[in-house]
Amino acid sequence: MPTTSRxxxxxxxxxxxxxxxxxxxxxxxxxxxxxxxxxxxLDRTGLKAGEIGFTCSGSSDYLAGRAFSFTMTLDGVGAWPxxxxxxxxxxxAWALYEAWVKIQTGEADTALVYSYGKSSPGSVRxxxxxxxxxxxxxxxxPDSVALAALQAQALxxxxxxxxxxxxxxxxxSRAAAGANPHAQLRGDAVAPGDYQVRPLRTxxxxxxxxxxxxxxxxxxxxxxxxxxxxxxxxxxxxxIEAHGLGLRDLTDSPSTRIAAEHAGVFDAPVDxxxxxxxxxxxxxxxxxxxxxxxxxxxxxxxxxxxxxNPMMAAGLIRIGEAAARIHRGESxxxxxxxxxxxxxxxxxxxxxxxxxx
Amino acid sequence: MTSAASPPEVLRAPLVVEFPFTRSLGxxxxxxxTGLRERVVLGVRTSDGKVMVPPVEYDPVTAEEIRxxxxxxxxxxxxxxxxxxxxxxxxxxxxxxxxxLVRLDGADTAILHALDAPGxxxxxxxMRVRVRWAEERTGAITDIACFEPHDxxxxxxxxxxxxxxxxxVTGIVAAARLDYTYSxxxxxxxxxxxxxxxxxxxxxxxxxxxxxxxxRGACPTCGVATTDHVEVGPAGTVTTYCIVNxxxxxxxxxxxxxxxxxxxxxxxxxxxxxxxxxxYDQVRMGLRxxxxxxxxxxxxxxxxxxxxxxxxxxxYKELI
Ligand SMILES: [Zn+2]
Numbered sequence: 001m002p003t004t005s006r007x008x009x010x011x012x013x014x015x016x017x018x019x020x021x022x023x024x025x026x027x028x029x030x031x032x033x034x035x036x037x038x039x040x041x042l043d044r045t046g047l048k049a050g051e052i053g054f055t056c057s058g059s060s061d062y063l064a065g066r067a068f069s070f071t072m073t074l075d076g077v078g079a080w081p082x083x084x085x086x087x088x089x090x091x092x093a094w095a096l097y098e099a100w101v102k103i104q105t106g107e108a109d110t111a112l113v114y115s116y117g118k119s120s121p122g123s124v125r126x127x128x129x130x131x132x133x134x135x136x137x138x139x140x141x142p143d144s145v146a147l148a149a150l151q152a153q154a155l156x157x158x159x160x161x162x163x164x165x166x167x168x169x170x171x172x173s174r175a176a177a178g179a180n181p182h183a184q185l186r187g188d189a190v191a192p193g194d195y196q197v198r199p200l201r202t203x204x205x206x207x208x209x210x211x212x213x214x215x216x217x218x219x220x221x222x223x224x225x226x227x228x229x230x231x232x233x234x235x236x237x238x239x240i241e242a243h244g245l246g247l248r249d250l251t252d253s254p255s256t257r258i259a260a261e262h263a264g265v266f267d268a269p270v271d272x273x274x275x276x277x278x279x280x281x282x283x284x285x286x287x288x289x290x291x292x293x294x295x296x297x298x299x300x301x302x303x304x305x306x307x308x309n310p311m312m313a314a315g316l317i318r319i320g321e322a323a324a325r326i327h328r329g330e331s332x333x334x335x336x337x338x339x340x341x342x343x344x345x346x347x348x349x350x351x352x353x354x355x356x357x
Numbered sequence: 358m359t360s361a362a363s364p365p366e367v368l369r370a371p372l373v374v375e376f377p378f379t380r381s382l383g384x385x386x387x388x389x390x391t392g393l394r395e396r397v398v399l400g401v402r403t404s405d406g407k408v409m410v411p412p413v414e415y416d417p418v419t420a421e422e423i424r425x426x427x428x429x430x431x432x433x434x435x436x437x438x439x440x441x442x443x444x445x446x447x448x449x450x451x452x453x454x455x456x457x458l459v460r461l462d463g464a465d466t467a468i469l470h471a472l473d474a475p476g477x478x479x480x481x482x483x484m485r486v487r488v489r490w491a492e493e494r495t496g497a498i499t500d501i502a503c504f505e506p507h508d509x510x511x512x513x514x515x516x517x518x519x520x521x522x523x524x525x526v527t528g529i530v531a532a533a534r535l536d537y538t539y540s541x542x543x544x545x546x547x548x549x550x551x552x553x554x555x556x557x558x559x560x561x562x563x564x565x566x567x568x569x570x571x572x573r574g575a576c577p578t579c580g581v582a583t584t585d586h587v588e589v590g591p592a593g594t595v596t597t598y599c600i601v602n603x604x605x606x607x608x609x610x611x612x613x614x615x616x617x618x619x620x621x622x623x624x625x626x627x628x629x630x631x632x633x634x635x636x637y638d639q640v641r642m643g644l645r646x647x648x649x650x651x652x653x654x655x656x657x658x659x660x661x662x663x664x665x666x667x668x669x670x671x672x673y674k675e676l677i
Contacts, residue, residue, distance in 0.1 A: 026367045029542025032574045035582060049580040065374045065537040075573055078580030121372070122537040126445060134378065134531045135386055136411045136498050137469060141447040146456045149439030150469075157437060157482045197456070198440035198477055242417035246458050246467030247409065250437065 005234070006264065011103050012223040012230030013352065014216050015044035016320035016327075021184040021211035021308035024120040030059075030069065034116050034212045035076040041112070041214040045226040049078035052216075053108030055085045056099040058092035058115035059312050062127050077112065084108065091115060092213060092316030093276075093338030093348045099217055100236060109219045110226075116212035117311035124208050124311060131341060133243060145205055145279075147342040149197035151250040152281035156199060158251045161284045163199055167192040169280035170203035170306050177303025184209045184308040204280040204306075211310030213317045231323035231334075231352040235263030238348035250343055256289035259349040265290060265335050270351070272298050272325050272334035274318035278305040282344055286337060290349070301325070315339060319350055326354035368546045372539040378531040385414045387527055388426055388520030393500035395522055396490055400429045400464050400515060408515045410464035411498075426520040430462030430512025431488040433504075440477040449503050455480045459504055463515035471503040479506065496526030544574030547586065553655045557648070559624050561585040567625040590621035593660070594668040595644040596677045597627075600637055615640045619660055620676040627676050634661030643667035 017040035025033055042049065055077055059070045070087045079085065084107075088094045092115025099111035119127075125143035132138045155161050174190045177183035184207045193202025216226070223230040239255035241248055260266065273292050277283040283304075287293055300306075302321040305314045315338025325331035331354065338348040382390060385401055389412050392399040401412035402425040416423050438457045444450060449471035457480075458467035473489065474480050487507035494500035541549065544560060548571045551558040560572035560583035567576065568587050576583050598617035604610075615637050618627035632640050633649065645665040648657035 026369065026540040027543055027546075029545060029574055032542045032544065032582070035575055035580070038580065062535070065372050065535060065539065072573065075575035075577040076580055078576075078578060080578045121539055122535055123445075126447075127535055130533060130535070134380060135382070135390070135529065138531060138533070139498050139529075140449055140470065141445060142456060142469060143445055143448075146439055146441055150437050150456055150458060153439055153482070154437040195440070195442055198442065200439075244409070244411065244413065244417070244466065245469055246411075246436075246460075247417060 008104050009106070009219045010223070010232055011100055011217055011219050012227065012232045013319065013323035014218045014223050014227035014230050015041045016213070016215045016324045017041040017044065018182050018213040018313070018317055018320060019211045020182050021209045021310050023184065023207070023209050025118060025210040026120065029072070030064065030116060030118060031073045031076045033118070033210065034073045034114060037212045037214045038076050038112070038114060041216055045216050047110065047216065047226070052110050052112045053084065054099055054102045054111040055083055056087065056095040056102070056111065056113050058088045058090050058095040058316065059117060060089055062130050063117050063119060063122065063124070063311055065122060073116065091312050091314065091338050091340045093319055094238065094340070096215065096217070096316060096319060097236060097238060097348060100233060103217060103219050109222045111217040112214065113217065113316065114212065114214035115313045115316045117313055118210040119208045119311050120210050128342075136244075144342060145200060146197045147245065148205075148279040148281060149200045150245070151285070151343045152199050152204070152279065154250040155281055155284055160251060160288070161281065163201075165284070166199070166204050166280040167201070169283050173300055173304045173306035176301055177307030180303050180307065182308065183303045186303070186307065200279060200281070206278040206305050206309030207307070209308060209310055211308065211313055213310070213313045213320055215316065215320050215323065227327065229327055229329060229354050231326035231354060233350055234353045235265065235351040236349070237262035238346065240346045241344070245343060248343070251285065253285050253289040253344050253347060256286060256337065256344065256347040256349060259347055260290055260335070263349045263351050265349060265351055268333060269294070270297060270333050270335045272301065272322055272331040274302060274304070274322040274334065274336045275300055276305055276315045276318045276338045278309050278314070280306060282339070285344060290335060290337070315348065319352070322352050326352055329354070332356070366546075367540050368549055369538050369540050372537040373534065374537065375534045378533070379528060380531055381528045382526065383414045384520070385412045385424060385426070387525055388522075390496040390498070390500075390529065391522045391526045392520075393498070394494040394496040394526065396431070397518070398429050398431055398461060398488070399426050399518055399520060401425060402427050402515070407465040408463060409466045410461050411468050426518045427463070427515035428518040429464045429515050432507050432509065432512050433459040433461035433464070433486055435472070435480070435482055435484045435486055436460050436467045437482055438472065438480050440480065449499065454503065457486070457504060459486055462512040470501055473503045473505050497529055542574060544572045544583070548572055549655070555650050556588055557590045557621055559587050559589050561587050568623060569626050570621055570624040570628055587623065589623035590648065592645060592647045592663050592665075593619040593621035593624070594673045595632065595640065595642055595646060596620050596673050597642060598632065598640055613637045617660070618677070619646060620673050625676065630657065631659040632661070633659035641667070643670060643673070
């Protein structure tokens with residue numbers, strides 16, 4: 001178990017699986033896309049669907065263009081006879097948080113968390129405008145790239161980065177993704193490209209794609225039984241910024257910093273950071289908030305969201321990738337971050353630790 | 358992801374989602390949007406003296422209710438910007454423009470909008486801009502058509518304002534339209550294609566052997582893919598029904614009519630369908646029915662009695 005525990009129960013990520021993330025997946029319905037991932041993550045633990053204590057998912061009706069779209073994927077988890085189940089209309093990282101709380105209450109010992117998004121049926125830049133304030137922002141249809149570009153310019157004006165610095169983040173991410181068979185953009189051949197919304201170029205923006213991910217959480221001895229080296233969640237917290245973009249200092253992320261403090265990120269060094277930064281400029285903000293400029297930290301060794309950004313799953317994937325490195329013995333203490341909303345509106349931070357070998 | 362054989366043809370169809378949400382406004386939002394209609398920009402003063410434009414009704418730091426309205430200038434300073442070389446549908450300007458956050462004179466926070474400028478070289482952080490009003494104003498954020506470059510003097514600071522206008526705007530209609538191309542996936546494509554050939558094809562679960570119609574690709578009991586195709590029907594049994602007395606918009610069916618659950622022969626799940634060819638008050642559980650296709654229809658228009666004797670309750674009770 002973790003040496004210091006700030007919570008009632010010790011909970012670990014014991015398995016992680018994800019789909020290959022692709023630009024389109026027309027031949028698959030959502031449940032057809034999710035089901036193989038669910039089977040993989042259950043197979044890794046040897047658990048059967050009926051043995052899971054709690055199931056929680058993350059997705060968005062606006063991506064599907066359909067109300068209650070998440071209910072369709074419940075067929076893939078074997079929801080009959082009735083199971084204990086919940087859903088968040090957010091990234092699956094927040095579904096994981098809900099599942100973690102459920103286990104903390106003692107009402108479950110294991111949880112299946114999954115999330116998915118198909119961006120291909122619609123225009124995701126326009127779709128995401130519908131999550132903005134409906135009075136002052138949504139009627140102007142400022143798309144997700146435009147809002148990220150405002151943040152990028154603010155960083156450039158503040159002297160915290162420049163266009164070459166941003167391009168290097170994109171290039172490093174895609175090069176790292178060369179070792180990630182699931183990533184959508186892999187290898188270092190992605191050029192900075194043209195401006196999408198200046199100062200952001202194609203290479204600063206995430207690929208648009210479809211994909212799914214799942215993790216299994218377990219408490220205490222159950223985690224130890226299901227996994228040779230559980231990734232213990234020694235801290236987890238999430239915070240939100242003020243709603244109005246014009247109220248915020250876009251060059252900083254106080255919500256990430258506070259979440260990190262509460263999760264204990266700064267109590268000891270980390271060796272891995274999986275950051276959910278869909279835009280290169282957001283990595284600059286997150287590195288500052290999480291104090292990641294030291295040596296010896298692998299930042300987004302998976303390639304991060306610049307290599308694959310399935311909406312509603314990319315944040316859960318950060319937790320999964322960090323946990324998988326602990327499972328494989330490649331990390332002892334990792335920080336995982338997930339975001340939701342424009343310009344790093346909401347931020348979740350988790351610390352994952354493996355026991356000494 | 359699966360590499361299983363996909364059907365060569367995946368169905369696709371346009372899907373349009375439109376929703377004109379009608380939203381009511383609180384007192385501060387109402388004053389702000391009504392003010393825009395009258396070419397007045399209002400902000401709200403927090404307890405520590407900061408002026409927020411656009412105004413909110415609760416202090417984001419203290420959560421305190423704030424109602425202290427002030428009028429700010431219609432000129433201001435760009436705090437950050439981004440050049441939008443190819444505007445998307447519904448954005449404020451059809452030609453290239455800059456997205457800007459503007460701190461209006463007298464305000465301490467910034468408002469997001471569009472800036473009409475000839476090119477990115479003409480825009481910089483710190484530049485001075487002013488509001489360009491829309492010709493027709495209704496009490497909405499789009500009453501500001503955009504901002505434009507401005508060389509003149511700064512406006513005075515924030516001045517108290519009672520927020521009262523004749524004919525206050527109390528609500529907005531938040532119209533939105535999103536266009537999708539919907540694809541139903543492997544399982545439902547196969548089902549719909551078979552229906553077009555006037556066959557009803559379900560899928561059998563390899564684990565529990567139940568046959569699902571219409572199939573969705575997964576067995577909700579076993580959580581596994583249903584891949585075996587099984588032709589069911591065409592006849593079936595009414596397991597339960599209701600009498601509909603509400604005339605649906607754009608639906609050319611006289612009320613009352615009967616909508617029923619129908620267990621097709623060989624299926625382990627009842628599907629929905631309308632019952633025709635029999636007076637509504639004579640439909641009953643156990644009634645044997647068959648599909649009726651209309652010319653060119655891709656699915657049964659309705660189901661009608663086959664004339665067979667009713668099914669025994671025991672034969673369909675598990676499917677109700
Ligand atoms: Zn089954």
